[in-house]
Amino acid sequence: MGMNKNDGNGFSSEPQASVTLHLVPPSASMATKAPGFVVTDLTSVFRSNTSSNRSKVRVSIVRCSVQVSSDRTATGLPPWKQFDARLVLEDGSIWRAKSFGASGTQVGEVVFNTSLTGYQEILTDPSYAGQFVLMTNPHIGNTGVNFDDEESVQCFLAGLVIRSLSPSTSNWRCTEALCDYLAKRNIMGIYDVDTRAITRRLREDGSLIGVLSTDRSKTDEELLKMSRSWDIVGIDLISGVSCKSPYEWVNTTKPDWEFNSNRRSEETFHVVAYDFGIKHNILKRLASYGCKITVVPSTWPASKTLEMKPDGLLFSNGPGDPSAVPYAVETVKNLLGKVPVFGICMGHQLIGQALGGKTFKMKFGHHGGNHPVRNLQTGHVEISAQNHNYAVDPASLPEGVEVTHINLNDGSCAGLAFPAQKLMSLQYHPEASPGPHDSDYAFREFVELMKQEKKVKA
Incomplete structure (x- = not known):
């Protein structure tokens, strides 16, 4: 392979040196337990010093080997994974x-x-x-x-x-x-x-x-x-993933990944987040918007939450059937209307049931980072990340509850709002970034809800 004289793109038009690619056969010392091939790039750089030129050339030795378990070859088994x-x-x-x-x-x-x-x-x-x-x-x-x-x-x-x-x-x-x-x-x-x-x-x-x-x-x-002989329906999966005692969350989105720092609220709002299986990014986004966050277990009593005098409540995502956790539905019911509320995924479904609505199990659910959702309030379409097997039946909801978002793949309910109860909820993950940031505005809207409530109380 010849090197050419510099043509403005880093190449040289005059032949300088040649490079040989050596394929080195595998050795016993390269054996591992993982299947497939391994390519090891061993690169050295040398200078070619002649009377007419001086250049740098990379020489690579590429090691290609089938990754084999040494104990398999010792027992006479085939060298590939079975x-x-x-x-x-x-x-x-x-x-x-x-x-x-x-x-x-x-x-x-x-x-x-x-x-x-x-x-x-x-x-x-x-x-x-x-x-x-x-x-x-x-x-x-x-x-x-x-x-x-x-x-x-x-x-x-x-x-x-x-x-x-x-x-x-x-x-x-x-x-x-x-x-x-x-x-x-x-x-x-x-x-x-x-x-x-x-x-x-x-x-x-x-x-x-x-x-x-x-x-x-x-x-x-x-x-x-x-x-x-096993069924996931009717099993309380939330209690196995929730925290066991309250704790404070302080970590924000790292500066390298932050994209809405200029929208951070000048005020600080105390949010109590119910952990039904909460994702860290939800907490990071709330913290990035200036919220002070206290995370509590799924079984935390509503009375103790109100004693904390929060500015807002977050009901998080979580696994399984919302009908299998009536204690959580009762907690949500006792808190609705007291302070602004934001529900995500499982939290959205629990809010639906607490309002008197019904949830149902979907055929195969929504799982992925490419679900189109239409915001009925703005007309905008968001590319969303979703993970749920249950959905709220909007026809079962009481008067005054608005469907704010729909999934464009099947028309299912993807968001709710009830202005009289100061609540909003989404069936998808606004903290995820497949759009990449189509849905992050939801956190800002939650902050605005808390801000408006603070003005009313003042």
Whole structure:
């Protein structure tokens, strides 16, 4: 490969030096447990000093190897990862796969997520408790993981189902590989499974209960029986993801990612946030808008909340069936109308029930970062991130409650407002950034609600 004399683009038009690319065969010392290939770039820079020129040339040695487990070669097994896991769905279908992360047997509801990126936020979203998340994007793991993108202190989902596990990572923020991350957190994952076919099945039949297992001692019939004997409906999943005692949240959005600092309120508002499975980014956005935040458990009594004299209340996102947590509905009911309220996802559904409305289980729910939502008040369309299996039936709501947003994919209710009760709610995540910032205005509107209430009381 010749180097050319500088033509204004950093290249030289006169031949200077040649570069040879060496493909180095794998050695036993390069063996690892992960499947696929590894490419190692060993780059050196040297100078070519001649009487006519001087230039820099990069020489790269690229190591390509099939990543093989050393214990597999020692036992005479094939050097590639074999199918060692099964996903058995309640409809009787059995899907052979390869495992990564933790091992064992786990039961959960299988849902598909259409996000192209952000798998770490999905892994740490408490709203996925009790569910296997199937990613429709086929290539997962290529950016690794980093601790800045976590939405909670642990992973709550039952397992991860993907088509292709990236054998290497390529991102400047990466601190750990996905397979190692899941293994440390005891979360099961499978790959090399036909996620496209499973997604079509879920779209046609609805969300299905499944059992994921790496245990060869269990028969397919045993796993099928397990999937048919468990149901996510009616289970209180919130109590398992909520905090156990109140705490103050002070962290704002980091300066590198902040985009609305100029809209920060001059006043400080005290917000009590009910943790039904709250995401860190919700708290960061509220703090970035100048709010002082006290986070309380899902079972925190309404009377104690009112004793704190908050300027506003946040009812957060969370997992599962809102009808399975009547204590939370009762708490919301006792607080509506007292101070301005903002509900997100589960909080939106609890508000709907507290107002006397009904919620229902959707066929396969909304899970992904590309859902179009129309704001009926402005006419604008937002690209939103969503994660829910239940929705509010707007026909069941009392007079005076306004539907402010609708999901353009299926027309379902995506937002509510009740001016008489000083409340607003969204069925999607305004703190997420798929649009990238289409829905962040909701936090500003909540601040305005609190500001108006303060003026009235003054």
